[in-house]
Amino acid sequence: MAEAMASGRKGLKTMAYVYQADVWCDDCGRAIIDDLTAQEKAPEDPEDESSFDSDEFPKYYGAEDDEADGPQNCADGKCAGKYGTFLRNALTGEGYAYLKNMLDNHGETLPEYAQEWADYYRFTYVSADDVANDPDESCEPGWYSDEMTTN
Numbered sequence: 001m002a003e004a005m006a007s008g009r010k011g012l013k014t015m016a017y018v019y020q021a022d023v024w025c026d027d028c029g030r031a032i033i034d035d036l037t038a039q040e041k042a043p044e045d046p047e048d049e050s051s052f053d054s055d056e057f058p059k060y061y062g063a064e065d066d067e068a069d070g071p072q073n074c075a076d077g078k079c080a081g082k083y084g085t086f087l088r089n090a091l092t093g094e095g096y097a098y099l100k101n102m103l104d105n106h107g108e109t110l111p112e113y114a115q116e117w118a119d120y121y122r123f124t125y126v127s128a129d130d131v132a133n134d135p136d137e138s139c140e141p142g143w144y145s146d147e148m149t150t151n
């Protein structure tokens with residue numbers, strides 16, 4: 001049964017779940033599902049997501065199709081080692097501004113999880129030297145992404 005379900009999920013999209021107002025990676029989401037199922041707390045028909053609430057049982061969440069106002073990592077907080085697995089969600093314009101602010105607060109050297117965000121959303125660091133050496137460069141030193149919208 002579990003195998004049939006797994007093989008039904010195709011493509012390279014990041015699988016995720018939403019449960020109790022948090023987002024979870026595929027592995028952690030499935031672990032929660034297994035736990036709840038073992039405790040007989042699963043809904044009658046887990047395939048019918050309209051029949052239950054995500055507070056009670058994890059629902060599938062297409063992180064890449066759903067823009068969020070910030071990068072999302074699994075609520076587990078340690079499934080990727082020192083932090084939760086990055087869910088590679090899409091960002092709103094506000095999300096890019098929020099992330100830029102976070103990266104700028106770190107400066108040029110980012111912690112591992114923030115570097116993963118910077119890479120995924122294609123942020124590069126413009127240093128004070130870059131700004132000084134390029135007369136056309138009118139921006140402040142900091143992190144910038146080509147994906148950022150101007151508004």
Ligand SMILES: [Zn+2]
Nearest residue numbers: 025028074079
């Ligand atoms: Zn996880």
